[in-house]
Amino acid sequence: MNNIQSTDSEIRFFGANPAVVAQLDEIHRIAAILRAIGALLESARQELSAAWIQDPSQLLYLGSIRRELDASSQLVESLARDCEFAAVGYLTVESQILGAFMRYADSPLIPTQARMLFTAGLAGAALGGLGNPFGSLATRAATSTLIANRGGGDPPKLAERVAAAIAGTGLITLPEAVGVVKLSDFSTSCPTSALELAERQLELGQSSLPLIRIDTVTGEDGRSVFLYLPGTQTWGVGGENPLDMQSNFLAMAGEGLAASEVAAISALRAVGFSREDRLILVGHSQGGLIAKNLSLTFESQVRGVVTFGAPILASQLPSVPALVFEHVNDPIPALASMENKYPAHALTISRQYPSSSMLQSHLMESYRDTSKLADSDSSSQLISVERQIFADVGVLNHATCTSHLFEIRRETNLHLPD
């Protein structure tokens, strides 16, 4: 099926532009200064009122100063509010995760044990906010308690908080146990474009089995490893197939928790992945989320990340060349945030997919079409980022690579309450 019918203007490219960057800490710094200015102006306002009482003859003069002061205070308030919007819109993932959990946990289709799991995760996620000046006093207090309980140190990561909350329920044991079985090794051509990665990703996802693919290319300057991670295959929770909602939930919570992520690391071990190897991560949907997590785990070795319809922000990725494909009418990328256009190292390829079906817009087949459309745009930034990814790992000098196909299974099922 080929839905590519439109002109180049259908696709929009964001990011990979050093002139457009956003760091949450910088926005928080400005917001903190604005709050301090607001406090000073409020104090000045009180001084003026006191002066007015002491010398009513200066009413007109003090009144005009007061009006100026009020105007400045309103400007400060509005600036602080805009910083808050910017922080949430750009980068605050925790609030988005919280929203996603709440929507999911409210669904009558979700089994009771899943609700318990999500509720625990919600509690863990809500323990955020210590480093966030917009966090509520309650969430900051809760995080302070968690830090105090573990004897101080850095604020706990979201993953730690969620893991602690989930472990407290006794529903599952983290990290989850998984089995990885190699199905086949075969020789194939080296991938040299995002479109070729999309085609391999599509092929992987078409299997009814939960599979992970790894391509390895060995050159004189070392080995490059391409890891392909599929999307969700089942809406169940805690079954044998790790490509399920439980993995989605845990992967959103942080690194190293989801069974599908643990399985990916096992598969890497099975091909002898070492500290000297270069890693390129490719993933669709949940696979993109896992790719994001692994890019943080193996940050020093990652040379590129390519995701299709994944619930991630480009800004969550480390500073490596990245391609983030997302359809405007695909609800899954919307779980992460509004738009992904900010880091200088990552290019977001956005398109309104020509289908009224949200499901169709999320399929890997549809993203392969978009990759093809983007690939045909010879003037795009895509070529520049592709060059960075593929030239850096040396695959352009090699005709073939070795592919390894693994089946993955969860060994520990959800412990249902009696």
Add this chain to the structure above:
Amino acid sequence: MNLQTQLLQALELAAAAKPSPELWSGPASSAIANRLELLVADLTALNAVVAQFESSHIVNGFWSSASLLN
């Protein structure tokens, strides 16, 4: 802290709030930076008015007990 000191501090802070281009740049950052410049201009003007007000009262010798001069 008197009124003038508070406004001077607010002015210094507003000048320091400008987004660092290496850390935050783009349309939203530019909009914030432009409005911060307006804030700096407003606070500068307000400081000048208050300074004039306070000095005139010192010179004229009345209202010396007002909290503006505390």
